[in-house]
Amino acid sequence: MNRIITESNQTQDHSFVLKGHIVYTPSPEEMTCLPDHYLVCKEGYVEGVYQDLPQAAAHLPLYNCGDQIILPGMSDLHVHAGQYAYRGLGMDLELLDWLNEYAFPEEARFSDEDYAQKLYSLFAERVRHSTTTRLAAWGTIHAPATEILMAELAAAGLKGFVGKLNMDRNSSPAVTERTASSLADTEAWIERTKHRYPGIEPIITPRFIPSCTPELLQGLGELAARSGVRVQSHVSENLQEIAWVADLEPEAQSYSGAYDRYGLFGSTVPVIMAHMVHPSPHEWELMLQRDVTIAHCPASNMNVMSGLAPVKAFLDAGVQVGLGTDVAGGFCISMCRAITDAIQVSKLRAHLVATGQMAGALSSVGGSAGVGQNREAEVADTASAPRGQLTLTEGVWLSTKGGGRFFGKVGSFEAGYEFDAVVVDDSALCKALTFNLTQRVERLIYLYPEVKVSAKYVAGKKVL
Amino acid sequence: MNRIITESNQTQDHSFVLKGHIVYTPSPEEMTCLPDHYLVCKEGYVEGVYQDLPQAAAHLPLYNCGDQIILPGMSDLHVHAGQYAYRGLGMDLELLDWLNEYAFPEEARFSDEDYAQKLYSLFAERVRHSTTTRLAAWGTIHAPATEILMAELAAAGLKGFVGKLNMDRNSSPAVTERTASSLADTEAWIERTKHRYPGIEPIITPRFIPSCTPELLQGLGELAARSGVRVQSHVSENLQEIAWVADLEPEAQSYSGAYDRYGLFGSTVPVIMAHMVHPSPHEWELMLQRDVTIAHCPASNMNVMSGLAPVKAFLDAGVQVGLGTDVAGGFCISMCRAITDAIQVSKLRAHLVATGQMAGALSSVGGSAGVGQNREAEVADTASAPRGQLTLTEGVWLSTKGGGRFFGKVGSFEAGYEFDAVVVDDSALCKALTFNLTQRVERLIYLYPEVKVSAKYVAGKKVL
Numbered sequence: 022m023n024r025i026i027t028e029s030n031q032t033q034d035h036s037f038v039l040k041g042h043i044v045y046t047p048s049p050e051e052m053t054c055l056p057d058h059y060l061v062c063k064e065g066y067v068e069g070v071y072q073d074l075p076q077a078a079a080h081l082p083l084y085n086c087g088d089q090i091i092l093p094g095m096s097d098l099h100v101h102a103g104q105y106a107y108r109g110l111g112m113d114l115e116l117l118d119w120l121n122e123y124a125f126p127e128e129a130r131f132s133d134e135d136y137a138q139k140l141y142s143l144f145a146e147r148v149r150h151s152t153t154t155r156l157a158a159w160g161t162i163h164a165p166a167t168e169i170l171m172a173e174l175a176a177a178g179l180k181g182f183v184g185k186l187n188m189d190r191n192s193s194p195a196v197t198e199r200t201a202s203s204l205a206d207t208e209a210w211i212e213r214t215k216h217r218y219p220g221i222e223p224i225i226t227p228r229f230i231p232s233c234t235p236e237l238l239q240g241l242g243e244l245a246a247r248s249g250v251r252v253q254s255h256v257s258e259n260l261q262e263i264a265w266v267a268d269l270e271p272e273a274q275s276y277s278g279a280y281d282r283y284g285l286f287g288s289t290v291p292v293i294m295a296h297m298v299h300p301s302p303h304e305w306e307l308m309l310q311r312d313v314t315i316a317h318c319p320a321s322n323m324n325v326m327s328g329l330a331p332v333k334a335f336l337d338a339g340v341q342v343g344l345g346t347d348v349a350g351g352f353c354i355s356m357c358r359a360i361t362d363a364i365q366v367s368k369l370r371a372h373l374v375a376t377g378q379m380a381g382a383l384s385s386v387g388g389s390a391g392v393g394q395n396r397e398a399e400v401a402d403t404a405s406a407p408r409g410q411l412t413l414t415e416g417v418w419l420s421t422k423g424g425g426r427f428f429g430k431v432g433s434f435e436a437g438y439e440f441d442a443v444v445v446d447d448s449a450l451c452k453a454l455t456f457n458l459t460q461r462v463e464r465l466i467y468l469y470p471e472v473k474v475s476a477k478y479v480a481g482k483k484v485l
Numbered sequence: 486m487n488r489i490i491t492e493s494n495q496t497q498d499h500s501f502v503l504k505g506h507i508v509y510t511p512s513p514e515e516m517t518c519l520p521d522h523y524l525v526c527k528e529g530y531v532e533g534v535y536q537d538l539p540q541a542a543a544h545l546p547l548y549n550c551g552d553q554i555i556l557p558g559m560s561d562l563h564v565h566a567g568q569y570a571y572r573g574l575g576m577d578l579e580l581l582d583w584l585n586e587y588a589f590p591e592e593a594r595f596s597d598e599d600y601a602q603k604l605y606s607l608f609a610e611r612v613r614h615s616t617t618t619r620l621a622a623w624g625t626i627h628a629p630a631t632e633i634l635m636a637e638l639a640a641a642g643l644k645g646f647v648g649k650l651n652m653d654r655n656s657s658p659a660v661t662e663r664t665a666s667s668l669a670d671t672e673a674w675i676e677r678t679k680h681r682y683p684g685i686e687p688i689i690t691p692r693f694i695p696s697c698t699p700e701l702l703q704g705l706g707e708l709a710a711r712s713g714v715r716v717q718s719h720v721s722e723n724l725q726e727i728a729w730v731a732d733l734e735p736e737a738q739s740y741s742g743a744y745d746r747y748g749l750f751g752s753t754v755p756v757i758m759a760h761m762v763h764p765s766p767h768e769w770e771l772m773l774q775r776d777v778t779i780a781h782c783p784a785s786n787m788n789v790m791s792g793l794a795p796v797k798a799f800l801d802a803g804v805q806v807g808l809g810t811d812v813a814g815g816f817c818i819s820m821c822r823a824i825t826d827a828i829q830v831s832k833l834r835a836h837l838v839a840t841g842q843m844a845g846a847l848s849s850v851g852g853s854a855g856v857g858q859n860r861e862a863e864v865a866d867t868a869s870a871p872r873g874q875l876t877l878t879e880g881v882w883l884s885t886k887g888g889g890r891f892f893g894k895v896g897s898f899e900a901g902y903e904f905d906a907v908v909v910d911d912s913a914l915c916k917a918l919t920f921n922l923t924q925r926v927e928r929l930i931y932l933y934p935e936v937k938v939s940a941k942y943v944a945g946k947k948v949l
Contacts, residue, residue, distance in 0.1 A: 106917045109931035110924055113876050140917055323829035326836045352931045365787040372790045379842050412577050453570045453604055467573035467816045470934030
């Protein structure tokens with residue numbers, strides 16, 4: 022007989038059982054929905070999902086989640102913690118204007134550690150209450166403030182990577198570093214913070230090519246190779262920006278190629294690249310050859326008018342891809358909204374491609390046929406399902422197992438995965454009809470502001 | 486000296502003063518932001534906005550809204566109350582499949598008046614707590630259920646129009662009427678409900694051309710002309726649907742032209758047409774000649790893969806246009822979300838037009854140059870602002886004064902407008918920075934799930 026444990030007497034066991042409606046996506050095509058099942062956590066890892074509790078788990082504490090839905094924790098692959106304070110502002114501007122008018126002035130404030138403490142503790146608390154368990158977060162150029170962010174996220178029980186930004190050109194003076202000190206500060210910060218904050222590790226974060234000199238990029242690439250520390254950055258977001266990068270890096274074959282020249286595109290360490298809205302043929306090739314995960318950020322791509330990224334083509338071609346909220350280019354911290362935004366944007370793209378109003382992947386940059394283009398055109402030509410849009414299952418997969426891959430075996434309830442789970446109470450939704458579990462999942466994702474994350478586990482540790 | 490009145494002792498005065506931060510959009514280009522001003526309501530109408538309270542209003546009750554923001558009530562020009570129960574479901578389907586799989590079976594349930602009572606009271610209560618004060622709502626084919634919807638909306642203090650649907654072909658049997666009884670039921674329902682429910686009036690509602698025979702459309706057009714009762718319907722939403730209508734109505738010059746042949750496109754009474762995603766040159770002409778208001782529904786246009794409506798071109802060309810949530814093609818009842826969805830979709834369209842990835846308005850239907858196309862191409866070619874996307878001010882205008890026009894002088898705080906006002910408490914938003922009033926408005930619209938409508942007035946009557 023299991024001990025029945027209520028919220029109030031629950032302890033920090035790392036081996037336990039959750040009972041409830043278990044949902045996960047083992048693949049982009051499959052959503053496994055298991056009503057009233059047992060999800061067994063053994064020392065922080067998923068042991069299995071069972072209709073009847075196995076004898077071997079009978080001695081473990083059992084938390085009965087009742088009629089609630091248990092989903093894998095979600096991974097936010099791209100979020101600017103240093104922009105949290107002003108999300109939902111300046112949305113009438115395009116990317117480069119928005120950076121100058123809002124992002125840079127706000128990020129400059131993080132030279133003040135008290136301000137950083139206040140903001141980052143708000144940010145971490147907010148993420149703690151969301152469906153996000155893992156994140157790749159951006160701080161600012163300031164190492165002390167960024168270390169505060171690491172401490173706050175670790176204290177909230179979240180896991181992931183945090184970047185101190187590097188910027189030594191084309192930025193406002195208050196957020197522009199000298200090349201040598203940018204490199205030295207970054208190396209010292211990595212030394213100081215590596216393995217220091219449980220579950221939160223440093224990540225090398227050149228802002229983007231326009232704000233980093235070749236010398237800085239070269240130094241960061243060497244640092245990554247030397248230290249094994251991973252890398253995150255932005256790539257091919259906006260056509261104006263892409264043209265600028267082509268001017269700045271005339272020898273590179275593409276925007277991604279520019280990073281690659283400096284060892285910053287997955288040739289030595291795993292890399293997250295945010296956006297990739299307009300991949301060129303060369304970039305398609307590089308994405309498939311290197312250890313690069315694309316953070317698709319649909320909200321921000323709409324808000325700063327970047328365009329419609331070919332996310333479905335990425336998925337079909339085997340590009341490693343997940344989702345990012347991109348706060349504050351995105352205004353919403355919820356990964357549920359990132360899922361529905363991704364689906365909506367993919368539908369518009371599929372509609373435009375299917376009706377001949379927009380060419381498939383690649384043609385916007387005038388390239389020759391490549392992996393993504395062929396596939397996207399093929400799918401668009403098929404009258405029957407599946408069309409070129411993301412399904413709900415694919416959206417959930419991207420936010421869990423797709424993005425989770427960057428953090429290890431994360432984002433599924435298959436045996437051996439780290440035990441990241443969110444318990445969702447959807448009782449506030451109108452229940453005039455009887456919905457099956459799959460339908461309840463769709464509704465809780467679409468109607469996310471009306472549901473509540475009532476409990477959350479990260480690698481088996483209860484953090485909410 | 487004014488009586489200071491708190492929530493608890495507030496009575497149903499129709500002449501009173503609100504003090505707070507007053508915001509409204511007298512035109513699509515202008516947002517008037519007046520911190521700490523007095524908004525005077527006289528017998529249900531706006532008397533004026535004042536920095537200092539005029540002597541003439543000194544005797545009126547004063548409600549101090551403190552640091553809250555007071556906006557005009559918003560008008561939801563297109564919302565299916567009969568689909569409220571399943572919003573957020575079936576979002577992987579396209580329009581026609583979605584209708585057959587979800588809309589028709591659910592609407593059939595409203596033959597049961599108990600079910601209608603339960604659902605419509607939930608719906609009305611939900612709208613009462615939103616920023617919406619006026620709406621053009623759709624019931625189902627069932628006159629008794631639709632009358633219940635009218636009663637519930639009136640009881641909630643909301644104003645607007647409610648439609649009993651007409652459908653006599655191409656629908657599932659449970660929601661298909663006989664032509665003669667559809668006409669007779671509609672006429673009897675209008676007789677019974679006209680002026681019966683304060684502020685809520687009947688509106689003639691042929692679902693769309695494919696579900697109405699020519700005989701039914703003819704009869705409804707004659708009924709509109711005879712009774713003066715307004716009309717609402719769907720038009721030019723989806724390319725597949727448009728092709729179907731061209732087959733069904735070979736003599737019409739366009740989808741809108743088909744309605745116009747039967748007197749259902751604004752030639753006799755004002756009409757709301759939802760969507761108009763793909764206007765043909767003929768439809769551009771008709772929209773400008775007739776008394777037709779377009780309900781732009783960006784969320785639903787994404788969800789059921791209809792496309793990107795040229796809303797900015799509508800605005801620039803002088804088409805009468807407002808916004809609709811289109812629940813349940815849209816999943817969100819909030820007009821704030823409709824604003825940000827409209828802005829996002831307009832940005833994608835502007836981006837695609839500006840970068841030559843998509844042709845401007847009209848070309849998608851192969852038409853010759855017309856009003857909208859010239860204007861959209863012009864705007865897209867201009868490098869400087871304004872570009873082809875909606876601004877926040879335009880979005881707010883569309884949801885207030887733009888859509889409000891259908892209901893009379895509604896949606897502004899200019900003198901003589903009906904006193905529709907919502908008091909918004911944005912105190913839950915992160916306030917680490919100091920935001921001016923314009924910035925607070927932008928944030929409350931974008932971050933709508935995190936703010937609260939704390940009070941609401943419709944034509945001077947407090948309903949929340």
